[in-house]
Amino acid sequence: MTTTARAGRAAAEPLRPEPATIVEVIEETPNIKSLRVVFDDGELMKSFSFAPGQVGQLGILGVGEATFAISSAPSEKDFLQFSVMKTGVVTTAIHELAAGDKVTLRAPLGNSFPVEEWRGKNVLVVGGGIGMAPLRSLFMHLMDHREDYGDLQLIYGARTPADVCFSSDCSLWSEKRDVDFITTIDAEHPEWGGRVGLVPSVLEEENPSPENNVAVTCGPPVMLKFVFESLEKLGFREDQVYTTLERRMKCGIGLCGRCNVGPRYVCVDGPVFSLAELRRLPDEL
Amino acid sequence: MKFIAREDIPRWLERLAQAAAVWTPRRAPDGGETVLFLPWEQGSEPELDRFTDLSAKHLLLPASEKLFPFQYRLGGEGEQIEIGAAPATPESVVLFGARACDARATVVLDALFMQSPEKGYLAPYYRRRRQALAVITLACTRADAACFCSSWEEGTASREGSDVMLFPHEDGYLAEAVTGRGEELIGGEPFSERDAGPPDTAVTDQVPLAGLQEKFTAVFSRLDFWEEVTARCISCGYCTYACPTCHCFNIFDEMRDDRCGERCRSWDACMFYLYTLETSGHNPRPTIAHRYRNRIGHKFSYYPENQGTFLCTGCGRCIRGCPVSLDIRDVLRKVGDAR
Amino acid sequence: MDELVKAITAALEDCELVLGWARDPATGAGRPERFTSAGQAQEAIFDATCVHNLAVHLPRLKQRRVGIVVKGCDARSVVELVVEREVERERVQVIGVGCDGVLDLKRIWRRHGYGVAIEDDGETLLVDGSEVERQPLLQHKCRHCLDADPSIYDVVVGGRTAEGPEPRGERQELAERFREMTPSQRRDFWRRQFARCIRCYACREACPMCFCRDVCIMQTQVPHWAGGEVNPKEAEMIQLIRVGHLAGRCTGCGECERACPVEIPLMLLMEEQNRALEEMLDYRAGTDIEARPPLLTFDPDRDLWGDE
Numbered sequence: 001m002t003t004t005a006r007a008g009r010a011a012a013e014p015l016r017p018e019p020a021t022i023v024e025v026i027e028e029t030p031n032i033k034s035l036r037v038v039f040d041d042g043e044l045m046k047s048f049s050f051a052p053g054q055v056g057q058l059g060i061l062g063v064g065e066a067t068f069a070i071s072s073a074p075s076e077k078d079f080l081q082f083s084v085m086k087t088g089v090v091t092t093a094i095h096e097l098a099a100g101d102k103v104t105l106r107a108p109l110g111n112s113f114p115v116e117e118w119r120g121k122n123v124l125v126v127g128g129g130i131g132m133a134p135l136r137s138l139f140m141h142l143m144d145h146r147e148d149y150g151d152l153q154l155i156y157g158a159r160t161p162a163d164v165c166f167s168s169d170c171s172l173w174s175e176k177r178d179v180d181f182i183t184t185i186d187a188e189h190p191e192w193g194g195r196v197g198l199v200p201s202v203l204e205e206e207n208p209s210p211e212n213n214v215a216v217t218c219g220p221p222v223m224l225k226f227v228f229e230s231l232e233k234l235g236f237r238e239d240q241v242y243t244t245l246e247r248r249m250k251c252g253i254g255l256c257g258r259c260n261v262g263p264r265y266v267c268v269d270g271p272v273f274s275l276a277e278l279r280r281l282p283d284e285l
Numbered sequence: 286m287k288f289i290a291r292e293d294i295p296r297w298l299e300r301l302a303q304a305a306a307v308w309t310p311r312r313a314p315d316g317g318e319t320v321l322f323l324p325w326e327q328g329s330e331p332e333l334d335r336f337t338d339l340s341a342k343h344l345l346l347p348a349s350e351k352l353f354p355f356q357y358r359l360g361g362e363g364e365q366i367e368i369g370a371a372p373a374t375p376e377s378v379v380l381f382g383a384r385a386c387d388a389r390a391t392v393v394l395d396a397l398f399m400q401s402p403e404k405g406y407l408a409p410y411y412r413r414r415r416q417a418l419a420v421i422t423l424a425c426t427r428a429d430a431a432c433f434c435s436s437w438e439e440g441t442a443s444r445e446g447s448d449v450m451l452f453p454h455e456d457g458y459l460a461e462a463v464t465g466r467g468e469e470l471i472g473g474e475p476f477s478e479r480d481a482g483p484p485d486t487a488v489t490d491q492v493p494l495a496g497l498q499e500k501f502t503a504v505f506s507r508l509d510f511w512e513e514v515t516a517r518c519i520s521c522g523y524c525t526y527a528c529p530t531c532h533c534f535n536i537f538d539e540m541r542d543d544r545c546g547e548r549c550r551s552w553d554a555c556m557f558y559l560y561t562l563e564t565s566g567h568n569p570r571p572t573i574a575h576r577y578r579n580r581i582g583h584k585f586s587y588y589p590e591n592q593g594t595f596l597c598t599g600c601g602r603c604i605r606g607c608p609v610s611l612d613i614r615d616v617l618r619k620v621g622d623a624r
Numbered sequence: 625m626d627e628l629v630k631a632i633t634a635a636l637e638d639c640e641l642v643l644g645w646a647r648d649p650a651t652g653a654g655r656p657e658r659f660t661s662a663g664q665a666q667e668a669i670f671d672a673t674c675v676h677n678l679a680v681h682l683p684r685l686k687q688r689r690v691g692i693v694v695k696g697c698d699a700r701s702v703v704e705l706v707v708e709r710e711v712e713r714e715r716v717q718v719i720g721v722g723c724d725g726v727l728d729l730k731r732i733w734r735r736h737g738y739g740v741a742i743e744d745d746g747e748t749l750l751v752d753g754s755e756v757e758r759q760p761l762l763q764h765k766c767r768h769c770l771d772a773d774p775s776i777y778d779v780v781v782g783g784r785t786a787e788g789p790e791p792r793g794e795r796q797e798l799a800e801r802f803r804e805m806t807p808s809q810r811r812d813f814w815r816r817q818f819a820r821c822i823r824c825y826a827c828r829e830a831c832p833m834c835f836c837r838d839v840c841i842m843q844t845q846v847p848h849w850a851g852g853e854v855n856p857k858e859a860e861m862i863q864l865i866r867v868g869h870l871a872g873r874c875t876g877c878g879e880c881e882r883a884c885p886v887e888i889p890l891m892l893l894m895e896e897q898n899r900a901l902e903e904m905l906d907y908r909a910g911t912d913i914e915a916r917p918p919l920l921t922f923d924p925d926r927d928l929w930g931d932e
Binding site: 010011012013014015016017019061062063064065066087088089091100101102104221246247248250251253255256257258260261262263282283284285 | 352353355357363364365366368371397398407408409410502505506532533534535536537538540546548550553555560561562563564565567569570575579582583586587590591
């Protein structure tokens with residue numbers, strides 16, 4: 001990664017955020033909104049770069065910060081997008097924001113998907129619910145570099161049709177001929193003409209070959225558990241499977257202590273881990 | 286060696302205080318028999334015969350500090366936010382009357398907070414305070430039943446993290462400069478020369494630390510083991526807050542009025558349920574057993590793996606003040622013996 | 625002590641575990657222990673070093689049948705927990721012990737070093753081999769104790785050696801001094817005390833009646849009653865929360881003050897409130913297992929302010 005204006009400032013004062021402004025709010029689902037955010041410092045915005053899978057601390061002064069995956073693609077240079085589900089104090093306050101409102105940002109933080117290592121391979125992306133946020137960034141990056149990768153497949157599951165995030169992206173992706181995109185919902189629904197079934201079962205029905213393939217998954221813990229099982233059933237080895245973890249975080253720089261899984265800190269050693277790495281860590285998710 | 290008479294200590298402190306903020310062990314005002322590291326004041330009596338109830342880590346990691354002030358302002362282009370500068374920290378600080386365990390704790394913390402920025406751990410706040418700090422250590426010629434610093438090679442005589450070592454000798458202290466800054470601190474008045482070598486220091490209880498990392502990993506998943514060893518724990522934060530090496534913290538905002546506020550940082554403790562509680566309601570460390578296991582893991586497995594040193598110096602504070610008499614040495618020995 | 629071992633062993637026939645004390649090998653003082661077998665119960669002790677109020681563990685064990693060894697003051701906590709329906713009397717086997725007052729171990733240890741040899745027979749106290757005056761080295765609560773004999777028990781072990789302690793000591797002097805202070809002097813006094821607070825919450829966690837545990841409003845974000853900083857103002861706020869929430873519920877066991885690592889005289893606050901409430905409501909928490917605590921009961925006919 002190139003040295004950016006943010007990197008220089010972060011080295012001096014890593015806990016000091018940058019002022020930023022919301023330029024657009026997209027209502028994805030009844031409880032998920034995507035916020036498009038621009039640094040107030042134009043130079044900073046111009047020099048900003050990140051890799052898919054990295055996260056940021058999005059904050060409201062007076063309320064606090066929380067960690068979110070960057071859901072925009074690295075090629076989307078005009079803004080950073082965060083997709084936020086309303087759950088706690090900070091996310092509830094974020095949901096009340098509108099275009100023009102002020103926020104703060106510390107980004108990028110954490111590691112990223114090893115997309116360089118994956119060149120020449122097929123990539124299978126499996127997402128569920130709000131877990132699609134980092135995967136959107138990844139999938140768009142892979143499509144931006146389409147010639148570097150083999151087959152691209154995305155399986156995305158939501159509970160109901162109303163819970164499908166990124167619906168405009170979804171319609172675009174489903175029209176693409178060079179990627180295989182499947183959306184599924186958990187149970188039959190009158191407004192849904194598409195695929196029905198839980199993500200792990202759809203995955204098994206699709207029966208992707210582990211040959212020269214990597215699988216990347218993110219979603220609720222219970223989905224992950226069964227997706228890992230399905231992938232292993234399909235013959236994927238632990239080092240072919242990647243996920244990205246979520247933990248309560250505060251500092252984002254490996255110091256405040258709370259996001260560790262054993263000796264690894266999700267904020268700096270993660271959030272992206274291979275299943276092989278995860279299995280070597282103490283079982284404390 | 287250099288020598289200072291006990292009665293000359295106040296004179297020395299006065300001299301040190303001309304160039305630095307000086308902290309010494311002292312009885313807290315109206316505070317019974319509690320001894321804390323407090324700012325030296327003219328006429329205040331340092332308490333050099335007792336151990337302090339709390340460590341001196343607040344000189345590097347204050348119990349709470351303001352990271353920066355901020356304010357919302359209505360400007361020509363709508364609402365603007367302003368983020369102010371971080372408050373200044375003292376330029377020179379002298380910690381007088383630390384013990385070897387306190388001094389060594391700074392080196393243990395440096396392993397995390399002072400490492401090269403390439404690693405990604407950036408801690409300019411700590412760095413500023415650390416660079417301002419000089420430590421004058423009083424070697425222990427007496428240990429109590431909670432001390433276990435001799436679990437490490439140098440024990441009570443360790444010079445790690447100290448700029449000056451003081452050894453009790455006759456009616457005063459022999460002084461040895463460990464660093465260049467230490468030389469300056471003991472240069473000139475009221476020191477004299479005395480022909481003596483450093484005396485023997487105390488030897489404390491020793492906890493076997495070899496192989497502890499592997500043994501911890503082996504016993505990690507046995508939650509029944511952790512439930513048993515923590516049965517008496519009530520999950521307060523005393524042990525972590527009294528510890529000279531525990532450093533976990535929280536970040537939060539405090540509003541001073543409708544438009545102005547501050548982002549603050551304060552100590553936090555892995556023994557609190559809320560520490561790892563996620564907004565979804567999920568908590569990766571839901572019980573006392575989970576949380577105490579992480580405390581032991583952090584100190585005796587993860588930190589050594591990541592930083593090459595145990596996150597403990599054997600000061601014994603977590604033992605002395607524990608409201609339920611939970612002794613970390615018992616737990617470590619049980620981890621060592623578990624099969 | 626055979627009597628105590630016997631009582632614990634008997635209780636274990638009916639209970640999964642018994643909360644009591646065993647000797648801490650590092651100090652020789654009592655430390656809390658969970659006895660689960662007759663063999664292990666051999667280690668049970670009770671003496672003036674058994675300072676802890678073990679009732680703090682009862683709410684966490686409420687699904688299980690447990691036994692508990694209690695001093696008179698600890699028994700009041702059990703009573704209040706039963707009154708507040710946090711503990712079922714039927715599930716708890718109470719083993720009462722006669723008590724001559726327990727020692728202020730932290731004070732002794734601060735003066736003489738942690739783990740110093742202590743010998744005590746209820747009348748004569750030897751520290752490090754030398755006799756010292758016993759009364760000033762008891763816990764503050766013991767120096768004006770009204771509850772030396774447990775008020776509820778299934779079995780009682782041992783009696784008291786001495787008469788009840790003289791109801792006099794420096795705490796009363798502090799209380800008198802405090803009552804004479806003007807409001808601003810009182811404020812200065814507490815600011816000075818709370819300047820030492822590190823917000824470790826040992827006061828709360830050691831309190832048998834603070835069973836809100838992980839959702840205590842001292843720490844929650846919603847509602848946000850206390851700020852997060854460590855300073856006398858916030859310490860004052862969290863203690864006011866404690867005092868308020870323990871109004872009419874505090875049994876005066878003194879665990880908050882004993883647990884405080886920096887000797888903040890928290891019981892001074894509690895005792896002043898307890899005294900006022902006793903005058904106002906004629907109620908001492910934890911003394912009557914059949915009681916309906918006045919502050920937990922809505923009675924439209926009761927005139928709290930006494931000007932009917």
